[in-house]
Amino acid sequence: MSGAQTPEFQLLEQSVGYFYSAALRAAALLNIADHLAGSAKKPDELAESAGVHGPYLHRLLRFLATRDVFAEDDAGRFHLTPSAELLRTDAPRSMRSAVLMLTDQVFWKPAELLDETVRAGATRFEEVFPAPFFDWLAQDEQAGDAFHFGMAAMSDSENRRIAADYDFSGCSKLVDVGGGQGGFLVEVLRKSPDLHGVLFDEEHVLAQHRLGEVRHSGGCEAVIGDFFSAVPPGADAYVLKRILHDWDDEESTRILARCREAMDPDARVLVIDAVIPAGNEPHPGKALDMLLMTSLSGKERTKAEFEAVFAGAGLSVTRVIPTSTPLSIVEGERESG
Template sequence: MTDTHEKRITQNASALDLAMRLRQMISAYQVSQAIHVAAALGVPDLLQDGAKPCDHLARVTGADEDGLYRLLRALAGVEIFTEVAPRTFALTPLAALLRSDVDGSLHALAVLNGQDWFWRPWGRLADGVRTGSSVFEPIFGVHFFEYLQQNPAARGVFQKALAGASSRAAVADMYDFSASRRVADIGGGHGALIAAILGKYPQVHGILLERAAVLEGARRYLESAGVLDRCDLVESDFFESISAEADTYILSQVLHDWNDEAAHRILSNCRKAMASDGKILVVERVLPESGVQKGPLMDLNILVLMGGRERTQKEYEVLLARAGFRTTRVLEMGEAWSLIEGVPAE
């Protein structure tokens, strides 16, 4: 075999490899939808005690047996579930993360990503790129968060996914709240973050500011966590004012939902509410200034859904400075999440 022939074979193999990788990317939405359906049916939870035949899984979930078999067979092809015997499936390490009862569960995220109202705006991505604005409102007639207010089921799915976000659990572990007495979580959803802080720091009194539609769910969550007696629930619109007296204010996964002008209003209202010795903590997925980036896919999601944006550390520092804050330090929390601490500028 000549060197030229060997080189041609290598080039052909590389081209085939690239084409296969690209095909997988092109059809990735199919995998996402299949994962969503399996999670929504509760299949991973049904397999927690071991392999089960497809006819049993179909009876319990109310699915068509053949349709369910074809779904699980397809997912086994991407290492989610494994067919241990004909038409009998078991969990794989990936599928185990789709159980709803395990630490680090991605079940709620899988359920969220398959919701019609969550993925449909991606079909109008071209419009979002042309206009630089959200395409959610043209499709559904209201802003994303207004839609959640009007649809309790959708709001519940969204809040569960947020509560499971790794960044929220990490804040209480990585940041020292021992000097804090009153901590205000602005737009804190059902209270996963403030509950984690109160659970670790018994001297802290919490304040959760949210829309009225979210607060009842927050009350139940905080009561189940055993910290409701140390947390005030305050109905608030952070675009109007921040009605909380605290020494520490937290904005966790809030600013990325909004464009720069809206984010400036939120930060400015925090500054107005804050004493001169207060501090603000901004928790976000921070984009690198350059180089290989994965976060920008999330940035596109924020664009089409809400018209917001993911930002670099410098961009967050500029936002903070414009609202009257000085950045004091940045803590990296893993998976591109960072905690940016700021204090009132002198």
């Protein structure tokens, strides 16, 4: 066993893993990928165009290159890699905003209190910020924009594939509950031009909606509301993408109950979230679950846990549909009686 494979080395490497997140954030904030677009550069040349310190930039990029974000050639020039390309602000489906969201202080600072979170069995977010997570986003414009644009960027990498993985052909009206800027609904409408789409969310979120990106015969609209109170009635399908994982079981049951109240007998609810598999294999949902645990009240769920919150709202899970992304579609219908 080499030194780099020993349990001791693995623990030490994992202990400084937070510097990878910090380095990604720094590269995104400094727009390093933009300055490398078109040609490779040596650190001093790149530092001059980016307005930063050359030797320190070299150390940053050398570290990121160990994870295939940027690459250094034999002449000492740094190049964009496929991952680094996604840090460009003008890249198709850029992930820069997603990186900035996931490394924002609303997630970073509460993570420091993970031990206290585990002791208490609840987020310590309000020990760091003066309001619960979503209330704070509504109060702090910078934090709110970072979150909503970041979520849109993260979702853009998966929306088209998920929309293609479900058959919406029997659906004439769809409500995207808590749909944010509407990226997923736009992809569904592109696939199903006769479908009428309703983007449902709070007013400050809908101010940035993207429904204008699509023109189709079925029409679409943005409707302001609170999914804890009521959702628009009369749709064939109610989509909740990356919504329930933000909330604990009681709150998730309330959201689903509002959907059930709005549903016609033959309507469906489609919860799009990670479904945590059994075993100890890596899964993106397991990492995101730590973020949810420290900053929000929610969690990533197993199939059995989804079945429990569905049942609490008078719904039953009919099937779980894997997608070509880390997310699955948990389909449900109203329980009879």
